[in-house]
Amino acid sequence: MRKFYFTPGPSQLYYTVEEHMKNALKENVPSISHRSKDYEKIHQHAVEAIRSLLGIPDDYHIFFTSSATEIWERIIQNTVEAESFHLINGAFSRRFFEIAENYKINAMSRVVEEGKVVEAEALLIPETAELIAITQNETSTGASQPVQDIAKIRKAFPDQLIALDVVSSAPYADIDYSMVDTAYFSVQKCFGLPAGLGVWIVNNRCFQKAQKLMDKDRIIGSYHSLPSLLEKAVKNQTPETPNVLGVYLLGKVATDMADKGIDQIRRETDYKAAVLYQAFDQSEILRPFVDNEAHRSKTTLVADASVSSKEIISKLSEKAFVIGSGYGKFKDKHIRIANFPTHSKEHIEILADKLLKINN
Amino acid sequence: MRKFYFTPGPSQLYYTVEEHMKNALKENVPSISHRSKDYEKIHQHAVEAIRSLLGIPDDYHIFFTSSATEIWERIIQNTVEAESFHLINGAFSRRFFEIAENYKINAMSRVVEEGKVVEAEALLIPETAELIAITQNETSTGASQPVQDIAKIRKAFPDQLIALDVVSSAPYADIDYSMVDTAYFSVQKCFGLPAGLGVWIVNNRCFQKAQKLMDKDRIIGSYHSLPSLLEKAVKNQTPETPNVLGVYLLGKVATDMADKGIDQIRRETDYKAAVLYQAFDQSEILRPFVDNEAHRSKTTLVADASVSSKEIISKLSEKAFVIGSGYGKFKDKHIRIANFPTHSKEHIEILADKLLKINN
Numbered sequence: 001m002r003k004f005y006f007t008p009g010p011s012q013l014y015y016t017v018e019e020h021m022k023n024a025l026k027e028n029v030p031s032i033s034h035r036s037k038d039y040e041k042i043h044q045h046a047v048e049a050i051r052s053l054l055g056i057p058d059d060y061h062i063f064f065t066s067s068a069t070e071i072w073e074r075i076i077q078n079t080v081e082a083e084s085f086h087l088i089n090g091a092f093s094r095r096f097f098e099i100a101e102n103y104k105i106n107a108m109s110r111v112v113e114e115g116k117v118v119e120a121e122a123l124l125i126p127e128t129a130e131l132i133a134i135t136q137n138e139t140s141t142g143a144s145q146p147v148q149d150i151a152k153i154r155k156a157f158p159d160q161l162i163a164l165d166v167v168s169s170a171p172y173a174d175i176d177y178s179m180v181d182t183a184y185f186s187v188q189k190c191f192g193l194p195a196g197l198g199v200w201i202v203n204n205r206c207f208q209k210a211q212k213l214m215d216k217d218r219i220i221g222s223y224h225s226l227p228s229l230l231e232k233a234v235k236n237q238t239p240e241t242p243n244v245l246g247v248y249l250l251g252k253v254a255t256d257m258a259d260k261g262i263d264q265i266r267r268e269t270d271y272k273a274a275v276l277y278q279a280f281d282q283s284e285i286l287r288p289f290v291d292n293e294a295h296r297s298k299t300t301l302v303a304d305a306s307v308s309s310k311e312i313i314s315k316l317s318e319k320a321f322v323i324g325s326g327y328g329k330f331k332d333k334h335i336r337i338a339n340f341p342t343h344s345k346e347h348i349e350i351l352a353d354k355l356l357k358i359n360n
Numbered sequence: 361m362r363k364f365y366f367t368p369g370p371s372q373l374y375y376t377v378e379e380h381m382k383n384a385l386k387e388n389v390p391s392i393s394h395r396s397k398d399y400e401k402i403h404q405h406a407v408e409a410i411r412s413l414l415g416i417p418d419d420y421h422i423f424f425t426s427s428a429t430e431i432w433e434r435i436i437q438n439t440v441e442a443e444s445f446h447l448i449n450g451a452f453s454r455r456f457f458e459i460a461e462n463y464k465i466n467a468m469s470r471v472v473e474e475g476k477v478v479e480a481e482a483l484l485i486p487e488t489a490e491l492i493a494i495t496q497n498e499t500s501t502g503a504s505q506p507v508q509d510i511a512k513i514r515k516a517f518p519d520q521l522i523a524l525d526v527v528s529s530a531p532y533a534d535i536d537y538s539m540v541d542t543a544y545f546s547v548q549k550c551f552g553l554p555a556g557l558g559v560w561i562v563n564n565r566c567f568q569k570a571q572k573l574m575d576k577d578r579i580i581g582s583y584h585s586l587p588s589l590l591e592k593a594v595k596n597q598t599p600e601t602p603n604v605l606g607v608y609l610l611g612k613v614a615t616d617m618a619d620k621g622i623d624q625i626r627r628e629t630d631y632k633a634a635v636l637y638q639a640f641d642q643s644e645i646l647r648p649f650v651d652n653e654a655h656r657s658k659t660t661l662v663a664d665a666s667v668s669s670k671e672i673i674s675k676l677s678e679k680a681f682v683i684g685s686g687y688g689k690f691k692d693k694h695i696r697i698a699n700f701p702t703h704s705k706e707h708i709e710i711l712a713d714k715l716l717k718i719n720n
Binding site for chain 1 (some may be wrong): 367644
């Protein structure tokens with residue numbers, strides 16, 4: 001049975017991926033050397049497509065890693081000497097904090113309970129913090145930091161580096177990337193690609209910081225340190241043999257999305273999110289987990305269930321619709337539904353209908 | 361034009377990969393959650409297939425990373441406090457040494473010129489060295505350390521950890537893995553898979569060393585530290601969202617290879633290598649770069665050309681046969697030819713014939 005995946009990553013492949021994969025095989029993409037002109041073209045195309053789709057400023061660098069998890073580690077290694085500060089409101093924002101601790105960084109935090117976001121106005125951060133880590137969309141809870149908050153935090157803390165996690169919101173979230181110093185995502189969420197690739201956006205302030213750490217004889221990593229990544233990126237290459245097929249597919253899908261139009265994708269995402277949240281409201285067994293409407297994610301929607309979420313998931317699964325369970329301690333309490341660009345209005349409408357029928 | 365890749369990685373896909381990829385899409389492999397039972401089955405299957413094909417002892421762990429380059433870094437982070445020792449005979453053995461230096465390790469080495477291997481009998485290593493890094497097959501030069509040397513080095517240095525690079529020789533090389541503490545490879549070489557996955561084999565002595573480093577308050581990394589990898593591996597999972605499609609394909613291809621028979625693969629590899637080396641000998645413009653026959657790689661064959669290698673590569677390319685250029689300073693001097701399990705006897709015979717015709 002062909003299933004439809006509404007899981008919050010990995011998820012349903014973007015609808016053009018299968019065709020691109022066939023073409024990749026025809027064009028021998030997995031066999032070409034990562035030091036060849038053919039690869040350089042693929043690399044350059046992917047970087048340009050991402051830059052254009054997301055509106056990344058020209059002087060920001062775009063690097064490929066193996067995952068967003070890796071990028072957490074590389075950010076700590078390359079830009080933090082002693083202190084980082086993390087806005088924590090769920091498992092993934094906490095994971096970045098823990099990676100800083102693994103690197104013996106004095107990781108500080110403002111923690112709010114799951115389902116909420118840290119109030120930007122009330123944020124107090126020690127002057128000594130070198131980096132502020134913000135998770136724009138916390139995949140584990142469906143709580144989303146309003147994009148306007150980023151400019152507020154930038155204004156209040158001009159000296160700190162700001163790292164923005166857009167793992168499960170790019171390219172939907174309309175971010176002014178010039179307001180942050182680094183941002184990152186992985187491709188198995190909104191981009192609808194096979195997992196195994198992270199995208200790391202970095203400005204020159206991060207490079208200056210890495211240089212400062214090197215001058216102090218600090219370890220900043222090796223093949224994926226910022227200087228090592230840049231040395232190869234200027235040639236449209238990577239230090240190691242990368243996930244060439246992943247880079248190829250990312251360039252193709254980002255171009256497909258640009259052709260469809262980012263505004264259109266955002267409008268459709270808003271519409272589909274409204275359909276699902278309406279179903280949560282109408283359902284007798286579901287309610288949105290995030291109380292504050294302004295903080296409800298449009299890409300990863302989480303509902304609290306008054307029955308075991310396992311039961312809901314299982315009933316939908318019989319109809320070939322796969323949705324996510326709650327994360328961590330909410331495993332049996334929550335359902336999580338991805339509303340990514342590949343999910344059509346029709347499929348979301350059917351899913352909303354099915355959710356309501358479970359009710360009766 | 362459909363091309364045939366004899367490049368030393370990435371190379372021609374293993375001949376069953378395309379079919380497995382089609383099945384993966386049918387089975388929704390790229391969409392399943394990396395925390396699901398479906399993924400755990402895929403993971404377990406790949407680990408068991410690799411263990412069986414390579415004859416990895418039961419008490420050795422098998423982990424997935426993004427590349428062999430990453431594994432160099434993780435070995436240094438997790439098993440070396442102060443001193444490592446590297447047998448260097450080319451660009452890749454040197455790269456591991458450099459990564460140790462990036463981590464402020466006192467990296468020592470025995471360097472021999474390209475095309476040679478370090479004599480195991482003459483090896484002098486300070487007692488203080490914690491790790492001995494051996495590159496079984498140096499992809500950049502086609503020089504191969506005889507597998508018998510590994511037991512000799514093990515016997516001479518029982519207290520050191522031994523790390524064995526089998527990036528471009530596994531599964532061909534008939535290694536007794538119980539003689540080493542850790543070994544590693546990437547899948548785009550002999551396994552004929554799309555790049556973006558490394559396989560890390562680790563014994564319990566490495567874990568004890570990582571624990572010792574932790575007890576000393578040393579940084580051993582984060583999501584891909586040995587303890588973090590093991591915590592998830594016992595559940596057939598990975599700390600991050602992995603390259604799920606890559607893990608799936610690896611399990612399938614390792615099983616295909618086992619079905620064909622590892623002995624058969626080794627016999628064919630020997631035969632095909634003999635055909636190519638004979639062509640080098642008969643050619644008026646080529647000679648094997650590695651002088652000592654016993655050190656000539658059977659999987660990555662390198663020839664010194666008396667004409668520009670660019671010309672040879674270009675002429676073969678017109679006939680849809682893609683071979684590799686020399687590495688680094690040998691770029692225009694050498695040709696490098698992969699002799700991997702996917703390369704059929706027929707194709708190698710045609711390639712040898714074409715090489716000889718360039719002569720005339």
